[in-house]
Amino acid sequence: MRNSNRARLANKFAACIAGGLLSLMQMASAQTLVDSDEQVQRGEYLARAGNCMGCHTARGGEPYAGGRKLNTPFGEFVTSNLTPDNETGIGRWSGEDFWQALHYGKSKDGRYLYPAFPYTEYTKVTRPDADAIFAYLRSLPPVVQTNPPHKISSPYDNQTLLFLWRKWYFKEGVYQLDKSKSAEWNRGNYLVQGLGHCNACHMPRNVWGASQDDQLTGGKIMGSYWYAPSLISPLEAGVGEWPIEDIVELLSTGINSHAVTSGSMATIVRQSLQYLSDDDIRSIAVYLQSLGEKKDHAKEPRKARKIPERVRQYLALGQEVYEKHCQDCHGQSGEGKPKIYPPLAGNRSVTMSSPLNAIRSVLYGGYPPATAGNPRPYGMPPYQHFIRDIEIAQVVSYIRNAWGNSGSLVSPDDVDNSRGNEF
Ligand code: HEC
Ligand code: HEC
Ligand code: HEC
Structure with missing residues (x-):
């Protein structure tokens, strides 16, 4: 009797343990499912922050199947197929292969990748974040698409040269926390220097296409006809004196009451920044604000300059063009209309x-980017076929010097040299 009781108890106990184990196992497997779903979603978000899709999608092509052409002074680079197709994409890649690409700029077959792929910035990304992006890419429908080879000019089509380039200019390494700064600042720094690859455009480049310093001091974008302004100088796009709210608004909606994003920056807001969480955009704003230098107010106000007569005439012609073609939107005193037409007075982009x-x-x-915060942006018409280069030169000279603005004069040659539809 006692024995059978004991046996019953033992059986019950065993059943209990087994049941417990089973439910633990069920919980564990449910957990991994939830985790991997979460990981895929996190990866999708992080891929947005890195704008992977923007570069890895051809115009009108399948998302992430690559084939987009990037023109640079070194030749034409073609982006790769990142969908999980076994033959033409990354279907056979392991997490380690992917890490080697994102972190070291090395392809699965051991080939060094060209820095037209901004792994020089993505190297800052942590392993868990890289793994999440990989999980997301693997969750995409595979697309069979073989992309054309790069057309790289000699001597840049040379792996030895690329090897040397990397030795000189590439610093591999995950972002290191700065413990003296807040968590928010660190998050902003991580996003700006890493996935956001802001440096890829906002850093000056030398003839080898390598960044000249480690600072966001601005530069002409390689292979593009846009100038990415300094994010430090108060004379360019440094936001050291802006309230956080203004920075947040510009980055997430593409416009605020005194500035607007255009050209390739509008593309970055449209394809990437507008999807970031409020917390992440705030962190970026906090970091950018800390980078921005303050204006030297001792140097202001500027003395009224004596303008030579010929310059005065040139600017007067510019004013005529302005009154005829521009004033309706940008206002008689260049004041614009808040969040509709940017002001030109006091506008550093001007x-x-x-x-x-x-x-x-x-x-x-x-057009500024269409975003949730500014769904139907007002645009500006193109003037290239409408007024002559000399008139464009005059009107740009005028807006650079009217209403308290001050900038160098622009010539018709400057106008012609700014042509080129590449972004
Ligand atoms: C500015 C454009 C640009 C952006 C943004 C970009 N890539 Fe690329 N990527 C390229 C180019 C160009 C190549 C081809 C480089 C080469 O073949 O040497 C490439 C190659 C790659 C490769 C190697 C593929 C292979 O077959 O070897 C991977 C992996 C990759 N990118 C992942 C990403 C991820 C993930 C992101 C977002 C975090 C991203 N890329 C964002 C331009 C870009
Ligand atoms: C593909 C190139 C590119 C990338 C990447 C890029 N920018 Fe820009 N950015 C530009 C260009 C070009 C401009 C000048 C046009 C303009 O004023 O919008 C600009 C302008 C800006 C401005 C000033 C906008 C204004 O008009 O006052 C800010 C602020 C800025 N960028 C921040 C960033 C941040 C932060 C990142 C990274 C998350 C970033 N940019 C990534 C090209 C880029
Ligand atoms: C129909 C209204 C309209 C007219 C007319 C117009 N603009 Fe604009 N302008 C805009 C809008 C909207 C933007 C923002 C475009 C963008 O984000 O790409 C803009 C942007 C600009 C910018 C860039 C400002 C910045 O912060 O980046 C300059 C410079 C400019 N306009 C000058 C002119 C001049 C000069 C003329 C006349 C030759 C003119 N505009 C005519 C609406 C107009």
């Missing part, structure tokens, strides 16, 4: 030392 972007805005017109 006054900064490089007139390139201002000229391009007039030549090609453009």
Whole structure:
């Protein structure tokens, strides 16, 4: 009796343990499912932050199947198929292969990748974040698509040269926390220097296409006719004196009451930044604000300059063009209409030392990005076939010097040299 009782108890106990184990196992497997779903979603979000799709999708092509052509002074690069097709994509890649590509710039077959793929920035990305992006890419429908080879000019089509380039200019390494700074600042720094690859455009480049310093001091974008302004200088796009809310609004909606994103920056907001969470955009804003230098107010206000008569005439012609073609939108005193037409008075995109972007805005017109916060942006018409280069030169010179603005004069040659439809 006692024995059988004991046996019953033992059986019950065993059943209990087995049941417990079973439910633990069920929980565990449910957990891994939830985890991997979560991982895929996290990966999708992170891929947005890195704008992987923007580069790895051809115009009108299947998302992530590659084939987009990037023109650079070194030749034409073609982006790769990142869908999990076994033959033409990354279907046979392991997590380690993917890590080697994102972190070291090395393909599965051991070939060094060209830095037209901004792994020089993505190397800052942590392993768990890289794994999540990989999980997301593997969850995509495979697309069979063989992309054409790069057309690289000699001598850049040379792996030895690329090897040397990497030795000189590529610093591999995951982002290191700066413990003296807040978690928010660190998150912003991580996103800006890593996935956001802001440096890829906002850093000056030498003739080898390598960044000249490690700072976001601005530069002409390689192979593109846009100037990415300094994110440090208060004379360009440094936001050291902006309230956080203004920075957040510009980055997430593409426009605020005193600035607007255009050209390739509008593309970055449209394809990437507008999808980031409020917390992440805030972190980026906090970091950018800390980078921005303050204006030297001692140097202001500027003394009224004595303008030579010939310059005065040139600017007066520009004013005529302005009153005829521009004033309706940008206002008599260049004040614009908040969040509809950007002000030109006091606008650093107009006054900064490089007139390139201002000229391009007039030549090609453009739209701020359509975003949830600004779903139907007002556009600006292109003027290249409408008014002559000399008139464009005059009107841009005028807006750079009217209403308290101050900038160098622009010539018809400057206008012609700013042509080129590449982004
Ligand atoms: C500015 C454009 C650009 C962006 C943004 C970009 N890539 Fe690429 N990527 C390229 C180019 C160009 C290549 C081809 C490089 C080569 O073949 O040497 C490439 C190659 C790759 C490769 C190697 C493929 C292979 O077959 O070897 C991987 C993996 C990759 N990218 C992943 C990503 C991920 C993940 C992101 C987002 C975090 C991303 N890329 C964002 C331009 C880009
Ligand atoms: C593909 C190139 C490219 C990338 C990547 C890029 N930018 Fe820009 N950015 C530009 C260009 C070009 C401009 C100038 C046009 C304009 O004013 O919008 C610009 C302008 C800006 C401005 C000033 C906007 C204004 O008009 O006041 C800010 C702020 C800025 N970028 C921040 C960033 C941040 C933060 C990142 C990374 C998350 C980033 N950019 C990534 C090209 C780029
Ligand atoms: C129909 C209204 C309209 C007219 C007319 C117009 N603009 Fe604009 N302008 C805009 C809008 C909208 C933008 C923002 C475009 C963008 O984000 O790409 C803009 C942007 C600009 C910019 C870039 C400002 C910045 O912050 O990046 C400049 C410079 C400019 N306009 C100058 C002119 C000049 C000069 C003329 C006349 C030759 C003119 N505009 C005519 C609506 C207009």
